[in-house]
Amino acid sequence: MAKGDIIIDARDIIKRYYIGQPNELEILHGISLIVREGEFVAIVGASGSGKSTLMNIVGALDKPTSGEYVLDGVNIMKARDNELSEIRNRKIGFVFQTYNLIARTSALKNVELPMMYAGVPGGRRRKRAKELMALVEMEDRMQHTPDELSGGQKQRVAIARAMANDPALILADEPTGALDSKTGRMVMDIFHKLHDEQGKTIVLITHSPELAEECERILTLSDGMFIGERKGTPHAPS
């Protein structure tokens, strides 16, 4: 997989809800999105613009009503339920606004979770999880459960978890939305670090124009359509 290969190849994506019912609703009106290996892309839009729906489709959590979507060479349209699970497990690392760490489970175990579903044996799992915790500078909080961690710490654990199976794509949905500006900055710095140092492909979904500005490419979503694309002004992490 070389830099410049296409990771997300989505064409004419239409998503409708309540199909065949009087309240049938079209959220995405034929979106096309191409993201290449190593890109750091921001998708911005007001709430209700269809950001979450797009993220669910890009993240293989949901299938579009029509269109074409190939993720890292796999045709999502033709994948079955179990295959979608495997795609999410191997190719995508999710980072959620609300962290979504598993409660009552240590930070380290949370990071191990995607590897557990991938069938990685215990020893290797733990080693890799510890490395990732070090990467997000959380090595001294490995045995803490989520309720013993601050928001910023939780999000760092979530990023480590997203990296667990070395996915082709990191999909972050408002990752700083629940954080204050200082910890939000720290989380963004980690994304920059992953992008700059490891060449990770990152798609950041946000409603904040300032955060979007840091990315290489900014796509603006409004009412289920992309209404603009421009280059950002990325700066190196402090």
Place this chain on the structure above:
Amino acid sequence: MLLLDNIILAINGIRANKMRSLLTMLGIIIGIASVIAIMTVGTSMTASMTDTMSSYGANDITMGVSQKSTETEMMDGMRFEWGPRKSKLGDNDYIYMDMLSVLKEEYPDKIDHFLLECSAGQGQAKDGSLYANVELKGVNDERFEDDKLEMLSGRSFKESDQKDGRKVAIVSDYFCNNMFNGDTASAPGKEISILVNGKYHYYTIIGVYEYDASANWVSTSEEETTTTVYLPLKTAFDFNHEDQRFEQVTVVTGSGVTSVDDFMMEIGSFMNRRFYRNNESYEISCSSMSSFMEEMTSSLNTMSMAISFIAGISLLVGGIGVMNIMLVSIQERTKEIGTRKALGATNSSIRIQFIVEAIVLCFVGGVIGIVLGMILGSILSKQMGYDATAPVSAIVFAVGFSMAIGVFFGYYPANKAAKTNPVDALRYE
């Protein structure tokens, strides 16, 4: 995802929600505990009865005279027996010594010996103000041996004692305590007077045996305890002014017998053919300890089964409780399920996770129930005077059954969790 990971996950879940888990498990705990307690009592009862009875002689056959059922009527499925009723056995109805001789000749290998006894009533030994309560019992040598008594002084019966019906007696140490101030050593040779039915009878003591107080079922003080005074069999018959005849005789089987029950039938029909063919009212019927024990055990088992069935209802209720809590838990953890699916969990791994959780919950409940049940059962057994015996098969069954409840009542909630749509689950608040 490995099974072990799921088990650890489930145990962590139980530990995190101790109170709720305990309440969930309560039904299972109570159900399993009651089954195990009942089984413990049942097993202990059976074991101790078997023990007691085999010491009485599981190979013995009791042969007795019983009323003949000449007519049998079936009425609404019930059996009514009609026949000439006699309040007392007539002279021709008893089992006589010569009949026993014929029987022994017929089966020389299969009959080892007979245990013969004859009661001569209850009375009181008296010497001035001293007294001792006694029961007079005539026995043959084998019958005396069968009681397995410890002789403290003197001797047991001699052939001439039995043959001539000498007025000799073997008394207990309790008797000596009352009459001779506990001097057992000098008791043999002394003459005692025993008052039975207003008449004094005189016997010479030849031996003293140690009274087994544990066999005393009636709680009386040591002084008032009625102990047996053994007499030669013939002496007792003379006392009763009777020929040597019996209502009931114990046949001790010999090495030639393979099945006690079969032999029991055989001697019964032999006796009836030979001696009771023309008897209108009475016949010989036999029973053995083994057949009695079988009946005992089977009725105990039936009782255990019936009570266990009721306990099973409690297990059912417990299972429904587990299902209820699993459904609540899955609702609560909707977001977790969504997250797991986003991280790559397949439907089946979610399903397995929750089934394992239900199984572990029920298994832990089952183990607690087994421990409680065994404690309860052994306390009950001790109260009833039996040695507690652990019902191994019931324990194995209980563990298996509680896990089966987990699978059965965990499947529906787990399947529901597995089918959750990840998009909706992630949005769930």
